[in-house]
């Protein structure tokens with residue numbers, strides 16, 4: 564396991580219980596998120612349904628919501644403590660420990676996948692590995708719904724959710740994410756882009772992609788330098804003391 568996976572896992576192991584408590588009502592107060600998730604669920608069910616994975620599920624709040632919408636959904640998370648909390652919070656649902664960099668799932672096995680802010684701790688140079696995994700496990704035509712933080716910088720959090728931790732958070736320009744998803748063999752589902760300014764935590768984006776029937780490309784593309792269209796932004800300070808680092 565690489566260093567960033569170790570530190571991310573250890574950090575979420577530390578904060579798991581408090582993260583669950585702090586974010587328990589978040590979705591109830593986020594009508595736009597519920598709308599995106601609702602359309603995603605409707606589209607997956609409209610396409611015949613099938614297994615859906617919440618990849619980087621944390622305490623399972625999105626997994627639980629999608630299950631309520633009728634999806635056959637399970638969660639996977641890097642952090643064993645998060646998985647313990649998710650099983651406690653949603654005892655009827657399945658949660659497994661695993662990493663999005665090497666999913667223990669069959670090729671073409673999912674009708675849908677959700678990555679809800681779960682790639683924000685992946686160094687940009689490693690995103691192609693994760694996105695190829697997303698494509699590999701999605702059946703052709705399967706849908707990927709992603710939420711991520713917009714920008715072009717990274718922040719090191721040494722304190723958040725009431726705990727000391729060691730966590731890097733990477734923002735990425737939407738065009739770069741789009742390019743990497745396209746390289747991985749996904750095509751953007753039209754009319755599916757949700758932007759949000761996010762006064763507290765900076766700009767965010769939700770976007771939906773479809774696994775194309777085409778083969779997954781095998782080349783790993785190096786992350787290009789900072790995109791001049793995106794200015795420098797203040798690091799998110801949600802309880803954390805940020806040490807800004809250049810991203811990709």
Ligand SMILES: C[S@@+](CC[C@H](N)C(=O)[O-])C[C@H]1O[C@@H](n2cnc3c(N)ncnc32)[C@H](O)[C@@H]1O
Nearest residue numbers: 575619620621640641642662663664679680681
């Ligand atoms: C910001 S939290 C979001 C959790 C959940 N999606 C939510 O919205 O509440 C990020 C989650 O992604 C998980 N994560 C980070 N990198 C991962 C990886 N490579 N594979 C699986 N999970 C990962 C973390 O353990 C953490 O639970």
